[in-house]
Each structure stands twice: as C-alpha cells, then as structure tokens.
Amino acid sequence: MEENVQNTAPVIKLPTNRALWKYIVFTPITLGIYPIVVYSKISTEINKIASKHDGKSTMHYCLIFFIFSWLTLGIVPLIWWNNISGRIGRELSLRNLPYSFSEGTFWGWSFFGSLIIVGPFIYIHKLFKAMNMLCEDYNQKG
Numbered sequence: 001m002e003e004n005v006q007n008t009a010p011v012i013k014l015p016t017n018r019a020l021w022k023y024i025v026f027t028p029i030t031l032g033i034y035p036i037v038v039y040s041k042i043s044t045e046i047n048k049i050a051s052k053h054d055g056k057s058t059m060h061y062c063l064i065f066f067i068f069s070w071l072t073l074g075i076v077p078l079i080w081w082n083n084i085s086g087r088i089g090r091e092l093s094l095r096n097l098p099y100s101f102s103e104g105t106f107w108g109w110s111f112f113g114s115l116i117i118v119g120p121f122i123y124i125h126k127l128f129k130a131m132n133m134l135c136e137d138y139n140q141k142g
Helices: 020-029 033-054 061-071 075-094 103-116 119-141
Strands: none
Touching: 020 033, 020 119, 033 061, 033 075, 033 119, 061 075, 075 103, 075 119, 103 119
16 A cells, blocks of 8 residues: 655755854955855845745845944844844744754844944854754755
8 A cells, every 4th residue: 555645844954064164264355245245145045944934034134234333324224134033033933853942042133232342153053053953954844
C-alpha cells in the first residue's frame, strides 16, 4: 500500500550561511555594497518565510536605503529596523525556535549599543543567527 505524504519543504533553499566575519571583510572591499545586498535579501526572505503566517509584507531594503532614509532624515530606517526585528522575533517564536530576538534587540544593541562601538556588530551577529535559524527551519518545513 502506498502512503501519500506531502513534502512541504520548498524547492529553492534559502541561504543559511550568513556570518559577521563576511560582513566585516566584504563591506570595505565592496565599498559598502555588501550590506545593502545582504539586507535586501533578508527583507525578501522574511517576506517569503513569514507572510503566510502574519499576512504582512516588509518593504524592500533598497527602497528604505536609497529613497526613504534621506527623505525622512533617517526616521523611516529606524522604524523599518524596529519592525523587521519584531517580525523576525515573532516568526522565531511561532516556529518554536529557541532564540531570543525582538525590537528590543535592535534598540538595545544597534541603537544604544553604538555608544560602546561594538553594539551594532553584536546586533548584526544576532540578526544573521536569527535569519540563519529561520531559513534553515523554512528549508526543512516550508
């Protein structure tokens, strides 16, 4: 007798190899283009992963970076980072992944952590780890 089991894993796998060392090395080599590409991919991937659960859509990072950042004197990027951090954190919780990430992670490490210089790097590391975990889970379960 044949069992009918549906595989919900996606055909196209999302990357799970983001790392802080790559960010630090490739940002100066590419004259700042590497972070734009990475954050753009993250904004696209979180939409792919979370939209079926929350029905929301995160604006593409290029729009934020090239248009709204200077147009709003940096206010919209702060809101965007706050929102994407919260969305990633909620998706981690929804998928029962054991990692703490939220809006507070952004404000604590990236914004206020800039006072101790290494804070933004800690935030980026936490962001990459959270996205790697989400992408790995998505690659397995859909």
